[in-house]
Amino acid sequence: MTETVTYRTMTRDDYSALINMVCNAWYNDNECDWATAHRAAEIDFEYALARTTTAQVAVVAGRVVGVILGRIDSLETRPAVNKHHTNTLKLMAGLVTSQEGRVLAHRLKEMKRANEAMLKAAKREGHAYDAEVVLFMVDPDVQGQGIGAHLFDWLLDQFKANGVKNYFLMTDTTSDYSFYDHKGMNRVQQEPMTPFPMPQPLSEDERIEEHLHAFMYDSEVDASNEGVNPLGRD
Template sequence: MGCMSETITYRTLRREDYPALTELLCDTWYLKPDTDRDLAMKLAAADLEYCLARTTTAQVAVRGETVVGVVLGRIDAAETRKGVNRHHRASMKILASLLFNAQGRAALQKLKKNEEANRSMLAEAKKEGHAYDAEVVLLLVSPSVRGQGVGKHLFDWLLGQFKANGVTRYFLYTDTGCDYQFYDRAGLTRRKVLDMEPHTVQEDAEVQQEASDLDEHLHAFLYDNEVAPANEGVNPLGRD
């Protein structure tokens, strides 16, 4: 039975939710002024399938008949699929269809760069001794319900699943194109930062002058739930 929060209910993800989630991903992240909708939808569909390939637990937020939010999580101990699963194959099939035009190939290069950045940050974190047994794969909320606590509800639900399954350390990827401050407020640690765009000499000087670790370029992040000293007293594995 779904939990009620005003006019929004929460329930387990269903297969029939995939088209709505693809639309939400498309409109939130992939539909740009220089990208046609067909390409954006293919990128969103491939992204969703790749996320589902890593997912072991999921919940959606629904208003009326419309899916307005989702959280996907991976608990390593709960994963029963071995190697490449059907979602991996579906994602690769969609991406392969992008090879036949220049805009599609450019999009593939960007996706490859993002994936390499994520893998690099995770490898660095592990090299430093950080180990994880779960991942927040995707947290996405429709602009139509932002500010109503939907993201917090979904995130807290996933943390409850982590706790119930004995997870002690989890991580997630995000970037400056997302609401990454949500994870700062939740008490997580920004473990890794990677600048995704080249700097000019002038931009380097401006960053140093402002003593800032971020500029207007796209930055990729890896967050985890190891509590930093500044966040002592915050419990990022639950709200007990």
């Protein structure tokens, strides 16, 4: 029997559980100790919080099992550099004190570089955005129950309620990016990444297979339908 899922606004009390989710999803790959992986995940999460204005979590039996963080530009009241940006810098200083930490720091910086390059390229091509899907995660133990779809649709409703026209998100080949294809979103940019030193150049197919690409998706917010109206598609 499937347990009841409840949804609510994210609070500070959820941060620890969510950082653990980020760690298990992207950093706890047996290539470093837990403390180092956890610090990298905390940096990643703090950087997401630095851009977040709207957030919801999914809870099962008192345990946070999913989250979606969004940024709506019109709701942002913080300075351009806020406390979460400062926290990432402090945490990064501690991360680079070990070799394992420096590898993860490189991964974080490479992701940031790729995302910034894709957004810059999209803007050069004439795209403009007033919202972002910042972070979207569902615990693998509860996937397939519609939790991800519920969270995503909730954020789209928030976008509509606040007059958002166009939004974007960043992902990569370590995530289930097929979800966004299924949603009918438009993949507008693709950027190769090299999170670890490679002994020799990889072919395009090998790079995709080795999880070395970042993707940027975007879509319009359609007030009359379900929120997804792919840009440039019929």
